[in-house]
Amino acid sequence: MAVAISMAKSLGETRIAIPTAGNAGAALAAYASRAAIESFVFTPADTPEVTANEIAFHGAHAWRVDGLIGDCAKVVAEGSETMGWLTGPLPRMVAVQSTGCGPIVKAFVAGKRSVEVWDKVTTKIHGVRVPNPLGGALVLDVLYQSKGFGTLVDDDAVDEARARVCAEKGLHLCPEGAACLVALEMERSRGRVGPHDRVVVFNTASGLKSPMPQTLNKDELDYSKL
Numbered sequence: 276m277a278v279a280i281s282m283a284k285s286l287g288e289t290r291i292a293i294p295t296a297g298n299a300g301a302a303l304a305a306y307a308s309r310a311a312i313e314s315f316v317f318t319p320a321d322t323p324e325v326t327a328n329e330i331a332f333h334g335a336h337a338w339r340v341d342g343l344i345g346d347c348a349k350v351v352a353e354g355s356e357t358m359g360w361l362t363g364p365l366p367r368m369v370a371v372q373s374t375g376c377g378p379i380v381k382a383f384v385a386g387k388r389s390v391e392v393w394d395k396v397t398t399k400i401h402g403v404r405v406p407n408p409l410g411g412a413l414v415l416d417v418l419y420q421s422k423g424f425g426t427l428v429d430d431d432a433v434d435e436a437r438a439r440v441c442a443e444k445g446l447h448l449c450p451e452g453a454a455c456l457v458a459l460e461m462e463r464s465r466g467r468v469g470p471h472d473r474v475v476v477f478n479t480a481s482g483l484k485s486p487m488p489q490t491l492n493k494d495e496l497d498y499s500k501l
Contacts, residue, residue, distance in 0.1 A: 280306040289313060292354065294347030297326035304335035317347040366475070368423040370414055371458040373398035373430060376406060379414050380425035388415055399430055402451035402479065424467060428457040434488035441482065450485050452478025
């Protein structure tokens with residue numbers, strides 16, 4: 276919710292609404308008040324009193340709706356304006372896969388509109404162990420239309436980047452996110468990403484969900500030698 280309100284603030288929004296069973300509404304109310312954004316929170320009629328009071332206490336306009344959270348969502352939808360499609364310059368999209376499984380990138384480099392099955396999958400990065408992606412053709416369309424590109428990264432480079440970022444920045448990327456960071460570093464050196472380009476790197480999960488890369492040798496792990 277902190278990210279959502281921060282984004283709304285950056286886009287110049289002055290009012291925001293949410294349907295909620297309770298806790299999300301309290302969070303929105305608190306962050307919106309801090310950001311000087313007027314908030315409107317709709318909760319089911321049976322929302323616990325303490326939660327409903329907390330929402331109002333944080334400065335939101337709070338209403339109880341006769342129904343469930345789905346009914347609250349209808350109220351919010353009816354009161355929202357239609358924003359339409361994004362206008363102006365759109366970002367280039369980049370597909371990042373592993374050298375051990377990269378069917379989309381392979382198809383893009385060959386100028387194809389469909390993806391062929393990757394024969395031998397060797398990558399350890401689980402999120403890209405997809406030899407025949409269901410939406411492959413759609414991804415290719417996006418790459419071509421946005422004047423983007425595809426790039427392959429090596430598993431070992433991903434492990435190194437993941438460990439480096441964790442140690443230097445305190446941010447534990449998942450392997451898939453680290454792969455995108457490796458791709459960014461590679462493409463900056465190649466010139467396909469300029470030094471002044473603004474880049475969004477997607478990190479889809481916590482690194483704790485994946486085996487950690489081995490960065491120390493066995494001697495360093497042997498505490499009996501201390």
